[in-house]
Amino acid sequence: MxxxxxxxxxxxxxxxxxxxxxxxxxxxxxxxxxxxxxxxxxxxxxxxxxxxxxxxxxxxxxxxxxxxxxxxxxxxxEPDTFDPARTEATVTLACNFYERILVIPRIVSALREEAPRLSIRVVNALGDGHLRLLRREADVLIGPFGRPESGFHSRRLYEEKYACLMDPSHPHAGRRLDAETYLSLNHILINYGASWKSAYLHELEAAGHVLRPAITVPSPAGIAAVILGSDLVATVPSRLGQSISEGLAIRDCPFPGAFDISVVWTARNNASAMHTWLRDRIFAACR
CATH class of the missing domain: 1.10.10.10 (Winged helix-like DNA-binding domain superfamily/Winged helix DNA-binding domain)
Known part of the structure; x- marks a missing residue:
């Protein structure tokens, strides 16, 4: 073996x-x-x-x-009990930019408070993070990755939706955006790669529309600097937008594309004392 x-x-x-x-x-x-x-x-x-x-x-x-x-x-x-204060184990969390900005700092703080010698690895999930679970490359997957099929477990952390970021001088910065106006804007499209497509795009396309971006980027990182002083508009998850929107205007998106942020794990780790503790701390930190 x-x-x-x-x-x-x-x-x-x-x-x-x-x-x-x-x-x-x-x-x-x-x-x-x-x-x-x-x-x-x-x-x-x-x-x-x-x-x-x-x-x-x-x-x-x-x-x-x-x-x-x-x-x-x-x-x-696997031991029947787990003592976080004494453990020197390593846990690996798979997630993407959104989670690294909004939830990983709180999770790391909560884990280290109870398990100061625990080693924490954070790896990219991209669009197929569930494969990292199956390959044992990660212990939990955090993000919009609910897995209904057999072999996975998941628990919802909270619901998220999309919002629009624009320069405060933009003509529509102080107005409610309707679908027609939104579609006429100069968009920055965040293309996360792989097979991933943002929920607002699914909603927009289901309504028979097509978004024609002026610029396409691979990540929300640094996007505020691109928007500032321009006529460009970026559609991002609302909580992320509030976090990175300093100096920008934020408006509701007419295609909100509501989705869940969840914690996902495999059946292999479901009964583990250490992993049960890990998931409980994540849920508490993100409540």
């Missing part, structure tokens, strides 16, 4: 060196284990591409089949 855990870590981290550091062993020990597995299964398991160990299809199938066994072993090793 130690060999399977080594295989899983190389798969997760994409590096023999990183896996050896996580396991606290020499890199040669990881290389030797992978070599034995390669001989056993008659497959290279990993090939090196662009400086990263990329898994073969056979490796992906092996890990998928071994996942249940590894989960069972994790459950058996």
């Amino acid at each position: 130690a060999a399977l855990e080594t295989l899983r870590l190389v798969h997760e981290l994409g590096s023999f060196t990183a896996a050896s550091e996580r396991l606290d062993v020499n890199q040669s020990a990881v290389s030797y284990t992978i070599a034995k597995l390669r001989a056993c299964f008659g497959d290279p398991l990993f090939v090196r591409e662009a400086g990263r160990q990329v898994p073969t299809e056979r490796c992906e199938r092996l890990l998928e089949q071994a996942g249940t066994i590894l989960d069972l072993l994790d459950d058996m090793a």
Whole structure:
């Protein structure tokens, strides 16, 4: 089973060196284990591409089949109780820009208050953060990522909707925006990439409209500086807009696209004492 855990870590981290550091062993020990597995299964398991160990299809199938066994072993090793004051464990939170600005500071503060020696990692979720949960690259996923399918659990933190940011001198800065006016504006579109599309765009398109942006950017980071002094308008989640809108006007969007911010985790961690504590602290911090 130690060999399977080594295989899983190389798969997760994409590096023999990183896996050896996580396991606290020499890199040669990881290389030797992978070599034995390669001989056993008659497959290279990993090939090196662009400086990263990329898994073969056979490796992906092996890990998928071994996942249940590894989960069972994790459950058996998990203590029945958890003492946050003494733990030196590492927890990984997957989220994006919105959550890093609005909720991660509160979550980190709450976790460190009770578990000062806990190590906290924050990683990008992008549009497919649930895959980071399945690959054991994250313990929880925070954001607009409810997962109704089997194998996931989720809990709603709060509801969010969209608002518009514009320069205070914009002709519509002091007016209520209707759909026709909104569509005629010069928009900054935030394209988060992957398969993600913002909820207000779904609502807008369902009403038979098409948004034609003047500018497209990959993130809300630095967007206030682009808007200031211009005729541009950006549509962002309302709470985020209030956080980054210093010096700007903020108006309700006629396509509010209401959505939930949730915490998502896998069935694998559902009964864990440590992960139950982690989720409870997140819910309390974001209430």
